[in-house]
Amino acid sequence: MSQSKHQLTPTEWEIMEAVWRLLETEPSGEISVRDVVDRGVFEPAKAYTTVQTLMNTLQRKGVLKRRKVGLVNFYRPVFERREMVDRATSSLLDRLFEGSGLKLVNFMMDNSKLSGDEIEALQEMINRHREEEE
Amino acid sequence: MSQSKHQLTPTEWEIMEAVWRLLETEPSGEISVRDVVDRGVFEPAKAYTTVQTLMNTLQRKGVLKRRKVGLVNFYRPVFERREMVDRATSSLLDRLFEGSGLKLVNFMMDNSKLSGDEIEALQEMINRHREEEE
DNA sequence: TCATTGCTACTACAATCGTAGTAGGTCTAC
DNA sequence: GTAGACCTACTACGATTGTAGTAGCAATGA
Numbered sequence: 001m002s003q004s005k006h007q008l009t010p011t012e013w014e015i016m017e018a019v020w021r022l023l024e025t026e027p028s029g030e031i032s033v034r035d036v037v038d039r040g041v042f043e044p045a046k047a048y049t050t051v052q053t054l055m056n057t058l059q060r061k062g063v064l065k066r067r068k069v070g071l072v073n074f075y076r077p078v079f080e081r082r083e084m085v086d087r088a089t090s091s092l093l094d095r096l097f098e099g100s101g102l103k104l105v106n107f108m109m110d111n112s113k114l115s116g117d118e119i120e121a122l123q124e125m126i127n128r129h130r131e132e133e134e
Numbered sequence: 135m136s137q138s139k140h141q142l143t144p145t146e147w148e149i150m151e152a153v154w155r156l157l158e159t160e161p162s163g164e165i166s167v168r169d170v171v172d173r174g175v176f177e178p179a180k181a182y183t184t185v186q187t188l189m190n191t192l193q194r195k196g197v198l199k200r201r202k203v204g205l206v207n208f209y210r211p212v213f214e215r216r217e218m219v220d221r222a223t224s225s226l227l228d229r230l231f232e233g234s235g236l237k238l239v240n241f242m243m244d245n246s247k248l249s250g251d252e253i254e255a256l257q258e259m260i261n262r263h264r265e266e267e268e
Numbered sequence: 269t270c271a272t273t274g275c276t277a278c279t280a281c282a283a284t285c286g287t288a289g290t291a292g293g294t295c296t297a298c
Numbered sequence: 299g300t301a302g303a304c305c306t307a308c309t310a311c312g313a314t315t316g317t318a319g320t321a322g323c324a325a326t327g328a
Contacts, residue, residue: 113235
């Protein structure tokens with residue numbers, strides 16, 4: 001079936017979001033299943049072994065790297081969140097907007113995904129972007 | 135598992151894209167499996183029964199409506215493409231950008247999903263949008 | 269009339285997803 | 299030194315996904 005490479009399912013995203021978030025305050029850059037279970041927020045809660053299975057799947061998919069310290073497995077993300085978001089966004093872009101970011105923005109404007117305030121902020125972004133380009 | 139409501143898998147999207155496209159030149163607003171198989175473009179090609187199964191799944195999910203004429207089933211989309219794109223986009227927005235369209239646009243600008251030309255076009259869009267608001 | 273064509277309904281089946289239980293091995297605190 | 303606590307590896311299992319085959323029936327054309 002799919003499994004192509006680093007495409008995540010919604011539940012795997014949930015786990016990864018927790019991993020990235022928790023690692024912000026984790027100087028070692030590594031994290032255990034226990035950390036994710038205890039400090040991640042899941043609604044509804046997930047069993048320890050469920051999280052364990054998911055993290056091992058993520059390891060198999062090459063999204064987490066696993067390292068055994070003593071008896072305990074520690075995991076570290078292979079990619080930054082930004083990279084994964086990029087892939088997911090590109091995938092949506094390719095599938096639904098013929099790869100055109102402009103079409104996506106256009107769609108959002110036409111479908112109220114951007115409020116008036118946000119469009120003002122967007123204008124600011126464009127201005128800043130132009131300055132950076134010079 | 136998921137099946138929540140009208141969330142499509144990549145392959146189901148492929149079918150629906152073909153259905154919407156073919157219906158543009160189909161005054162009846164209905165289409166058969168045969169139409170999709172013969173006139174849809176799939177890479178690699180899909181067996182007749184594969185398309186049949188997928189279209190029945192889409193019917194079960196409430197995305198296509200089925201009507202038997204004589205012996206043959208005809209299908210019609212329940213939603214316009216725009217509606218489904220809206221759902222998929224909102225889903226990505228919620229999962230990865232905290233529901234903020236602005237964050238998504240920001241991300242795209244920072245990650246070269248928008249070329250310089252496209253940003254100009256975006257500026258045009260904003261201007262037009264402002265005029266419409268007045 | 270009867271073989272071919274074409275369609276539907278049903279079935280199959282491996283892979284994946286989401287969730288979790290169980291067995292068995294260390295560590296630790298009494 | 300032994301009973302919990304805690305962790306890992308393995309297994310399970312129903313649902314879904316993606317792909318397709320088969321049986322059977324209707325229309326059709328020779």
